[in-house]
Amino acid sequence: MSSVLVVHATKYGSTRQVAQAIAKRLSSAGFDVDVRAAADSGDVSKYSAVVLGTALYFFMWRGDAHRFVRRNRAALTSVPLALFGLGPIEDKAEQWAGARANLEKGLAKHPWLKPSAITVFGGRVEPSALRFPDNNPAFRGMTPTDLRDFQAIDAWADTLPEALGIG
Template identity: 60%
Template sequence: MASVLVAYATKYGSTRDAAEVVASTLTKCGIDAAARPAGEVRSLDGYSAVVLGTALYFFMWRGEAHRFLRRNRPALSTLPVALFGLGPIEDTPEQFEGARGHLAKGLSKHAWFSPVSTAVFGGRLDPEHLRFPDNNPAMRGMAAVDLLDLAAVRSWADGLIETFDLEPQPGS
């Protein structure tokens, strides 16, 4: 049975929520899928495909996402891998375009890595729960934002079955 790892790199949890929606969407379609923190994955044995999700901070990926790619390079070079970034907390085309640029900039650090699909989804911000050093007066003065469109995440995840060329389990 096809098995997909959805590895995520998060700071405040929204990228984990998106990763869990990717995994549950695949599971509902008859694919064995599980979301796990990227930093905890030690082996990719048994997986048919991988999804990697990273939050974007200060125009960069989370470090765990970069380390995940470096640590697992031999296995990832033989598997289809999809990549998503979570970021924009302002709903403007410029912010989303900027976030796509940040995702691409991180990607350029791994010349060997060519994801079969990439996506950027809107992010979430809860100023009351930011920790140091994010809880500066400018950030704390912002209104709470939720631009994470879970329907868009589900739709992208649905498309991955064909992109990954996976065979759903019969009867699902």
């Protein structure tokens, strides 16, 4: 059976929940799936494919996502990878375009890495949970927001077996 590792780089947990939703969907489709934090990914080379998700903060990937990619360079030259980023917290075209551009800017730091699929999902902010330095007035004063669309997340997960060549 094909096995998939779904890796998340999160700060407040919303990216982990998206990773878990993708894993559940792949698991229902018959794949053997593990979900791990990027900092604790284990041996990547034993999987048929990898899905990597990173939250975007201040226009950048989480550092753990970059370290995951660097640490696993040898394995990721042969194991196919799909990449997702979170995520706009306002449903505005420029936010979606900016998030996509920032996801790709992070990817450009690893020119050898060629994802088979790339997407951006909306993000979640719970202002009361933010810690320093994220709890500045601009974010602390926000209304709690969750732009994650779990139907769209499931739909993307359904495209992955074919995109990753494990279907």
